[in-house]
Amino acid sequence: MAKFNMSLNKVDMPMQDPIARGKNFEEVALGYTYEMAKEEANRCLECKNPACVNGCPVKIDIPGFIKEIKNDNINGAYSVIAKTSNLPSICGRVCPQESQCEAKCVRAIKGEAVGIGRLERFVADNATEMSVELKEKNGIKVAVVGSGPAGLTCAGDLSKLGYDVTVFEALHTEGGVLVYGIPEFRLPKAIVKSEVKKLESYGVKFECNVVIGKTLNVEDLFDMGYKAIFIGSGAGLPNFMNIPGEAYKGVYSANEFLTRSNLMKAYKNSATPIMKGKTVAVVGGGNVAMDAARTALRLGADNVKVIYRRSMNELPARHEEIENAIEEGIEFNVLTNPVEITAHLNKEDPRDPMNGFVKSIICIKMELGEPDSEGRRRPIAVENSEFEIPVDVVIMSIGTSPNPLIKDTTSGLEVNKRGGIIVTEEGKTSLDGVYAGGDAVTGASTVISAMGAGKTAAKAIDEYLNK
Amino acid sequence: MYKILKKQSLNSTVTLMEIEAPLVAKKAEPGQFIILRVDDEGERVPLTIADFDRVRGTITIIFQIVGATTFALNQKNEGEYIRDFVGPLGKATELDGLKDVCIVGGGVGCAIAFPIVKKLSESGANVTSIIGFRTKDLVILEDEFKKYSNKCFVYTDDGSYGEKGNVCVPLTNMFNEGKKFDKVISIGPLVMMKFVTMATKPTGIPCDVSMNPIMIDGTGMCGGCRLTLIRDGKRITKFACVDGPDFNAYEVDFDEAMVRGATYKNFERQAYEESCNLKKMGENFNG
Numbered sequence: 001m002a003k004f005n006m007s008l009n010k011v012d013m014p015m016q017d018p019i020a021r022g023k024n025f026e027e028v029a030l031g032y033t034y035e036m037a038k039e040e041a042n043r044c045l046e047c048k049n050p051a052c053v054n055g056c057p058v059k060i061d062i063p064g065f066i067k068e069i070k071n072d073n074i075n076g077a078y079s080v081i082a083k084t085s086n087l088p089s090i091c092g093r094v095c096p097q098e099s100q101c102e103a104k105c106v107r108a109i110k111g112e113a114v115g116i117g118r119l120e121r122f123v124a125d126n127a128t129e130m131s132v133e134l135k136e137k138n139g140i141k142v143a144v145v146g147s148g149p150a151g152l153t154c155a156g157d158l159s160k161l162g163y164d165v166t167v168f169e170a171l172h173t174e175g176g177v178l179v180y181g182i183p184e185f186r187l188p189k190a191i192v193k194s195e196v197k198k199l200e201s202y203g204v205k206f207e208c209n210v211v212i213g214k215t216l217n218v219e220d221l222f223d224m225g226y227k228a229i230f231i232g233s234g235a236g237l238p239n240f241m242n243i244p245g246e247a248y249k250g251v252y253s254a255n256e257f258l259t260r261s262n263l264m265k266a267y268k269n270s271a272t273p274i275m276k277g278k279t280v281a282v283v284g285g286g287n288v289a290m291d292a293a294r295t296a297l298r299l300g301a302d303n304v305k306v307i308y309r310r311s312m313n314e315l316p317a318r319h320e321e322i323e324n325a326i327e328e329g330i331e332f333n334v335l336t337n338p339v340e341i342t343a344h345l346n347k348e349d350p351r352d353p354m355n356g357f358v359k360s361i362i363c364i365k366m367e368l369g370e371p372d373s374e375g376r377r378r379p380i381a382v383e384n385s386e387f388e389i390p391v392d393v394v395i396m397s398i399g400t401s402p403n404p405l406i407k408d409t410t411s412g413l414e415v416n417k418r419g420g421i422i423v424t425e426e427g428k429t430s431l432d433g434v435y436a437g438g439d440a441v442t443g444a445s446t447v448i449s450a451m452g453a454g455k456t457a458a459k460a461i462d463e464y465l466n467k
Numbered sequence: 468m469y470k471i472l473k474k475q476s477l478n479s480t481v482t483l484m485e486i487e488a489p490l491v492a493k494k495a496e497p498g499q500f501i502i503l504r505v506d507d508e509g510e511r512v513p514l515t516i517a518d519f520d521r522v523r524g525t526i527t528i529i530f531q532i533v534g535a536t537t538f539a540l541n542q543k544n545e546g547e548y549i550r551d552f553v554g555p556l557g558k559a560t561e562l563d564g565l566k567d568v569c570i571v572g573g574g575v576g577c578a579i580a581f582p583i584v585k586k587l588s589e590s591g592a593n594v595t596s597i598i599g600f601r602t603k604d605l606v607i608l609e610d611e612f613k614k615y616s617n618k619c620f621v622y623t624d625d626g627s628y629g630e631k632g633n634v635c636v637p638l639t640n641m642f643n644e645g646k647k648f649d650k651v652i653s654i655g656p657l658v659m660m661k662f663v664t665m666a667t668k669p670t671g672i673p674c675d676v677s678m679n680p681i682m683i684d685g686t687g688m689c690g691g692c693r694l695t696l697i698r699d700g701k702r703i704t705k706f707a708c709v710d711g712p713d714f715n716a717y718e719v720d721f722d723e724a725m726v727r728g729a730t731y732k733n734f735e736r737q738a739y740e741e742s743c744n745l746k747k748m749g750e751n752f753n754g
Contacts, residue, residue, distance in 0.1 A: 170686045172504055172511070172551040180688070209553040211686050215490050238690035240704055247723045249730040253690035259683050264510060271510040271536060272683075273734040353733070356726040403687045404709055 005042035008111025013118055018327040022297050025184045025267055028324060029093070037122040041069040043107060044114045051104035052116060057452030058085050058153075062101060062116055069119060078127035081120060086156030086199070087149065087451065089191050092121025094182060095448040096318050134202060135162035140465055143168060143226040145212045145406070148176025149447045150232030150438030152199060153454030154461075159202040161462050166226075167204060170211040171263065176234050177439075178447070180263035181255070181288065183295050186321075189262075213405030218413070218434060228433045228461045231421060232454060235439035236403030240396055241283070245341030250275050250358035254284070254292040254397035261295050277393030280304045281361050283338055284397035285315040288444070290322065292395045293330045304330050305389065309337040309366050309379040335366045337379065339386060341394055360390045400444050410434075418443060427457030428464075435461055469503075469552040472525060474545050477607040480532050481575055482541050483517070489524030491554045497582035498560030498677065498713055501526060502685040504551035505539045512536050513682045515579040515712070516555060526554070529578030529607070534735040556685045557712045560652070560675070562586055567593040569641070569648045570616075571634050571663050573655020574600055577608050579677055580654045581615075588615040595648070596620065597637050599659070603628035634659060635666045642670050650675065653716065657728060661721040674716035678707045680728060694727070695720040 014030040015021075021028050032040065044066040052062045061080050068077035081088045097103075097117035105113035140163050144155045147169040155165045173179055175192040196206065210216060212233065221229055238253030240246050252260075257274070264272035280296040282289050285308035293304045306325070308315060311334050315322055326332070340362040346352035365385035368377035402419040414422045414430035420443055421436040423429055429436050437453025439445055473485035491501060500515045518527035530537050543549060560583050562568075568587055572580035577598050587594050596616040600606045601624050613619045620637040621629030630636070638651075647670070653663040654677040667674045682692045687709040694711075696703045696718040705711065 170553065171684060172553070180684075209551050210490065211553060211556065214556055214686075215494065215554065234688070236687050237706055237709070240690075240693070242702070242704065246704075247693070247695060247720075247727055249726060256683060256689040256691045259689045264683065265508070270508055273731045275730075356729070405687060 003042075004045055005039055007043065010043070010112045010115040010118070011036045011040040013115070018329070021185065022328045025298055027188055028185050031125055032118055032122045034126070037069055037119060037126075038072075040115050040119060041066045044070075045106060047106055051106065052101040052114075055101040055104035057100065057448050058091075058455050060084050060101075060120070065123060066114070066116075066119060069123065074123055075127050075129045075131070077123040078130055079132075081123060082130065082132050084455075085451070086153050087195050088120050089124035090149070090178060090187060090195060091448060091451065092117050092119075092124055093187050093191075094446075096446060098319060100448065130198065132160065132202070134160055137164065137203065138162040139164055141166070141224075141226045142461060142465075143221045143224075143229045144232065145229065146170075146176055146232040146234055146438070146440070147174040147196070147206060148232055148234050148438060148450060149178060150234075150440075150450035150454035150457075151176065151230065152195065153451040154230045154232060154435075154437070154458045155204045155454075156199050156202065157455055157458035158461060159199065159204045161458070163462075163465075165204045167206045168210040168212050168216070169206060169208045170233075172208055173263070174206050174208065176232075180259045181291070182447075183258065183262055183291050184267075185294070185298065186291065211405065213409045217409045218406065218431070219410075222433070227465055228435065230427075230454070230457050230461065231406060231429070231434065231436040231440055232438045232450065233403055233406055233440045235400040235444045236419070237401050238396065239399045239401060241338060241398065243338060243340055245343060245358075246396070248341055248343040248358050249356050250277065250343075250392055251341060251394045251396065254282070254288045254395050255400065257292050257395050258288070258295060261299065267295070267299060274299065275393050276300050277391065278302050279391045280393045280395065281307055281338075281389060281391045282395045282397055283307045284399075285310070285317055285334075286397065286399075286444075287317045287321055287446075289395075289397035290317045290325050290330075292397050294325055294328060296393065296395065297328060297330065301393075305333050305391070306330060307333045307336050307338060307361070307363060309335070310377065311335055311368060314376055333363070333389075335368070335379070336363045337366050337381065338363050338394075342388075358392055358394055360388045361394055362386055362388050400439070402440060402443060406440075425456075426460035427453060428460060433464065468548040468550065470548050471543055471545055474543070477529065478605050480605070481529060481578075481607055482532070483527060483529045483578075484540075484543075485525045485527050486549070486552055487524060488526050488552050488554075491526050491552065492519045492521050492524045495519040495521075495526060495555040496559030497562070497586050498579075499555035499557050500685070500712060501528065501552060501554030502556060502682070503528075503540070503549055503553075505536060505543070506550050509539065509550060510536050511551075511683055511685070512540075513556070513679070513685055513708075515677070515679065516582065517578040518582055518585075526552075529575065531575040553685070557708060558710075560677070560713050562590065562592075565592055565649045567595075567647070567649050569595045569597065569638065569651045571638060571651065571653040571655070571659075572596070572598045572612075573634060573653075573659040574605065575607070576655030576659075576677075577612070580652070581608055581611055583652060583654075584612060584615045593617050595641070597622065597634045599623070599634035599655070600628070601625070633662070635662050638663065639666050642666070648672050651716075652677075657721055657725045660716065664716040664719075664721070668717060675713050676716040676719060677712050678714055678719065678724065679712060680707050680724060681730060682708055684708075694724050
């Protein structure tokens, strides 16, 4: 009997129909069935020196958990993952596996890599018993600032080690970017909620509506008896292009647009309003831009255009998300850069209700020049190539700058010139007992790299407290 | 959950509430704001802190019933709870070293101006207050302003109470008489702040305004509260939640702020009317 499944391709992920899903907020990828998972698991060759593990920021024993799936032991597979990862149902959905574990998979040399992310999600969604090894409580208090991916990971690891962990969250609900940023159709909120509940079952406490840097500062936390602090406060203020017209009604940052839809549930006609444009332009090409574009579509737009200054090859978003967006009918206007946003202005009637609402976005054509310091070809404007696109909503998705609240109220906490907290490889800041990780350190990055940083810091905090 | 310890109607559309929020009260300073959510499905609404009591652990808010959320908030009674209450957010108003200050408050903006007047008075500064309202029925906090001000002018647009006219009248009169202040601080509707700024500018007296734009998180994440300052001819984007809410009045692009502030006007009116209809139905049911 052939031991391995030698198919060159992954077992297809069942997906919602592209046309139907463009009109709802249900999850796009539906998850493997038991049979599909078994079939895909059998593509893993159980390498002696598994390269995939090195590609994983939290070093999950990938062949180990896949082996358990082969053995029909889903709960066992969960235990293997849970040794190193606290949030498998989230990672399985939003990790860029194609550039991490799966990029290293030996099967990818000829054909497609093993669908590690899909299998991880299958295990997390189907395990019925989630036994986790918890050390005896040691009574030592640790504070975690922010309940996004970095904070949740750090809190999970420290509580498993026996620490008395409290997570402080500025918003009214836990999850950080997993809740306000990533849309329901990519990561259902119920999954974030259940991961939070799981941490609570380990003994982690969550305090919402507490803004560290305002309600309490870092010094207060030490005074309250916390022996170490992890700062995972996330990315901060959205960047704008500083072009004319960015203040008109109908211009959003991606953060605001997504927060209104996701956190405040504007997509369900909640008390929070959102402008549901008919023609929407999303400026930028990252994962957040894809989320904003696909959200605008689901809110009822007839046409959504992603405007990106480089070419399709340079789009920084995950390949899978770009493919999903194209399938759903999102239009890509690449080698294009906005220069101005115009608004309706009825000179005869200053009280015209349309006055000040976005009317169009004026763009210029770009071409690619020499590579820049990061090796990406620099976009250069083509002279006299301006053209106008009629739109009624513009969403700026061109990155964020670190949040100033903690830096401004914590003397001695060193930050770089962009405002990101400076840390050592272990996640230690310039202050004794204070650690940091995630977007607060790196600026806008991925969920898994934030989880990796939370994990690294948890280890360092444990060592620091055992000195 | 945050308990409502006191509720008092200041006039037909303005309500005062004292909320139990000890952590917020411990740090609150004049000029800062809070964000609240009435219930699980509610929106996040920023309200400036009208007063605080560190000993009792309370924050006072004063709000005008303008939309569905403030309507829902006003339906809550003493002893009941509101879902979320976070703060103190934004930077405190800078009052250090000020000895002679003119505070100009308009409408419900007086609620924000009041803790500033109180703090200045307690620090021994000479305080001149000008408070303006549309009409007699909307006058709030008159006694409080009078108690803590060396001089207090009350104006109504229609002359139904106090002097007739807008707040710029007494301000300009004082300037014409040669009166100087260390600073003018203006808090109220955008259009009022714009005119106070224009009236003060020729005197060269520094002028601050408190901006109250659309906001969601209030912690420097969403960027909804952005406004433009014009400094040395350059346009600079600032965020009211972390850079403000106070700004140098001479730099603020008021016209742009007025356009942005009206983004959801129609939505809000509709939501409010819907909630009013519900209320009417309730009244009918109750006979």
